[in-house]
Amino acid sequence: MGRAPCCDKATVKKGPWSPEEDAKLKAYIDENGTGGNWIALPQKIGLKRCGKSCRLRWLNYLRPNIKHGDFTEEEEHIICSLYISIGSRWSIIAAQLPGRTDNDIKNYWNTKLKKKLLGKRAPHGHSLAAADVVEAEQQLNPSAGASYDMPVPGGFEERSASKLGFGSAAGEAAGVASTVEMSSASMVGGGFGYGHVDELYDFLYSKQLAAAGAFQGGVPPLPELQCPDGGAVVGADEKFSTWMASCDHYVPTTGGQQLQLQGGNSMNLQDFVLGYDQ
DNA sequence: AAGTGGCTCAACCGCAGGCGG
DNA sequence: ACCGCCTGCGGTTGAGCCACT
Numbered sequence: 550m551g552r553a554p555c556c557d558k559a560t561v562k563k564g565p566w567s568p569e570e571d572a573k574l575k576a577y578i579d580e581n582g583t584g585g586n587w588i589a590l591p592q593k594i595g596l597k598r599c600g601k602s603c604r605l606r607w608l609n610y611l612r613p614n615i616k617h618g619d620f621t622e623e624e625e626h627i628i629c630s631l632y633i634s635i636g637s638r639w640s641i642i643a644a645q646l647p648g649r650t651d652n653d654i655k656n657y658w659n660t661k662l663k664k665k666l667l668g669k670r671a672p673h674g675h676s677l678a679a680a681d682v683v684e685a686e687q688q689l690n691p692s693a694g695a696s697y698d699m700p701v702p703g704g705f706e707e708r709s710a711s712k713l714g715f716g717s718a719a720g721e722a723a724g725v726a727s728t729v730e731m732s733s734a735s736m737v738g739g740g741f742g743y744g745h746v747d748e749l750y751d752f753l754y755s756k757q758l759a760a761a762g763a764f765q766g767g768v769p770p771l772p773e774l775q776c777p778d779g780g781a782v783v784g785a786d787e788k789f790s791t792w793m794a795s796c797d798h799y800v801p802t803t804g805g806q807q808l809q810l811q812g813g814n815s816m817n818l819q820d821f822v823l824g825y826d827q
Numbered sequence: 828a829a830g831t832g833g834c835t836c837a838a839c840c841g842c843a844g845g846c847g848g
Numbered sequence: 849a850c851c852g853c854c855t856g857c858g859g860t861t862g863a864g865c866c867a868c869t
Binding site: 563566599601602605606610656657661 | 836840
Binding site for chain 3: 564565585586587588600601604608637638639640651652655659
């Protein structure tokens with residue numbers, strides 16, 4: 550059985566909203582709220598619009614305290630960090646940026662941040678070809694793509710969500726908010742392909758510093774992975790892999806690479822990087 | 828000045844999940 | 849337990865704008 554259409558497409562108006570339509574919608578919602586029924590709302594106020602369209606217009610444009618215009622560096626950082634951690638969960642990311650809508654963030658990511666970030670990761674002195682962008686994006690956020698050759702015991706995304714408190718609708722906002730408040734950098738590294746973002750490297754390095762005392766003998770210094778201008782050095786991936794392999798405390802097992810912790814405990818490298826050791 | 832290509836962003840589309848009957 | 853409706857979400861589209869030739 551087919552899905553019932555949300556509205557009569559023959560009589561519904563599409564395209565850009567006129568100031569009059571905006572005014573009608575805003576006035577009604579200001580006075581009465583949405584009434585919990587977007588489908589019925591346009592009929593009530595005499596708009597030839599689909600309920601979904603009204604909802605979108607309200608959420609993305611008419612709602613009070615909506616911020617438009619350029620994103621701040623801090624906002625960019627939060628978006629990047631969260632994207633790396635949880636992927637394209639725009640609504641969750643938007644919840645961390647008051648006044649920003651998921652649509653805004655999605656657009657900003659797709660048109661600017663993605664290019665900015667991927668461009669930064671391009672091999673030094675080279676620009677990215679179209680195919681490279683696709684591949685690089687998959688590496689940047691494997692959870693968004695099909696290929697992902699790093700072992701992900703238990704499913705990374707699910708575990709991230711669980712750790713971050715995404716289990717419930719209420720938990721989503723609250724959980725992420727508190728995590729970000731503590732340290733947005735602490736969330737970085739979720740999309741643990743082979744560390745294709747600056748933040749991941751930064752994060753790993755901070756982890757390494759923090760952990761140095763916890764490991765017997767410490768860990769080898771993380772190799773230089775970036776050029777002074779922020780571009781990745783040639784062979785950054787290989788260097789990172791070599792660095793991992795050079796750590797005495799990484800004991801390969803069938804379940805993935807394990808860290809040998811002081812006191813006899815061991816844990817999955819990925820869990821460690823993701824902060825499940827807390 | 829006109830044509831063209833790239834970029835931006837508002838809006839649409841379709842799917843998944845929640846919820847009530 | 850099942851079904852249908854509604855909402856919310858993420859992906860995609862396309863009109864308008866802008867820069868470049």
